[in-house]
Amino acid sequence: MGLFLVCVGMIAVFSVYLSLLWFASVSSTSPAGEAARPKEKGLTAAELSRIGGAGDGGEVAGAECAVCLDDIEAGQAARVIPGCRHAFHRRCADQWLAAHPQCPLCRALLLPPPAE
Ligand SMILES: [Zn+2]
Ligand SMILES: [Zn+2]
Known part of the structure; x- marks a missing residue:
């Protein structure tokens, strides 16, 4: 039972880490693309x-x-x-x-x- 709880905890921490990485990459790329578009x-x-x-x-x-x-x-x-x-x-x-x-x-x- 103890091993099971450790596994669940590690999976939870890992998924939070992945979503933070994804969020950082999305929020850093979108404003740059917007600024690069030439305006009339x-x-x-x-x-x-x-x-x-x-x-x-x-x-x-x-x-x-x-x-x-x-x-x-x-x-x-x-x-x-x-x-x-x-x-x-x-x-x-x-x-x-x-x-x-x-x-x-x-x-x-x-x-x-x-x-x-
Ligand atoms: Zn005219
Ligand atoms: Zn007018």
Whole structure:
């Protein structure tokens, strides 16, 4: 009976040791794999500031912002994507462009305008 108890104890200790090893290997590999994945680069704050807003509110008033699907009303801060001339709320455009370097509506790649 005593030998049986010793065997059970050793098996229990061994299985706990194995599960600790497994847990350590799993928790050490997953964050590294996540960090190695390349992320799509958006525009920096400096590049955003070089994109002009709407010259006057009347130019984009009535257009639908494709980010929030609301209309752009006269007097609201807006941004016009250079090239395709699509207009969005300034807040919506900045939020999107910070993560994606392209127009939210037609996906035209938004190259940084040449510095003056
Ligand atoms: Zn919007
Ligand atoms: Zn566009």
